[in-house]
Amino acid sequence: MNRKILVVDDDPRNVFALSAVLRSESFTCITVLSAKEALEILATDKEIGIVLMDMMMPEMDGYEALAEIRANKDTAALPVVAVTAQAMVGDREKCLAAGADAYISKPIDTEALLELLITYLK
DSSP: OOOEEEEEOSOHHHHHHHHHHHHHTTOEEEEESSHHHHHHHHHHOTTOOEEEEESOOSSSOHHHHHHHHHHSTTTTTSOEEEEESOOSTTHHHHHHHTTOSEEEESSOOHHHHHHHHHHHTO
8 A cells, every 4th residue: 555645735734733643644744835846746756645635725726736637647547635624515526526536624534534545545
């Protein structure tokens, strides 16, 4: 199982908290604060097993980043979990329609997240 996760969130507190939880479960985390940085990492690091993508970021949001990930033949099949504070009716469907494999809302239920990771990192 590939246990390397790319965490993308523009809030350093979210990145810190999420990566601390994941590392405590023996996952390897790479963290970035922007979607553009995430795309740069994905272009060079072929060991990433899954991306946890914040959907609401300045400059390039998660929806734009997802479109680029899906359009690139090297990353098109990479699992991406949309992580967002938006938990309104229709937000989950919007994320999935944009190309996310799964959706989890903030504050993150760590048990649900770990179940998702186990599912996608088999």
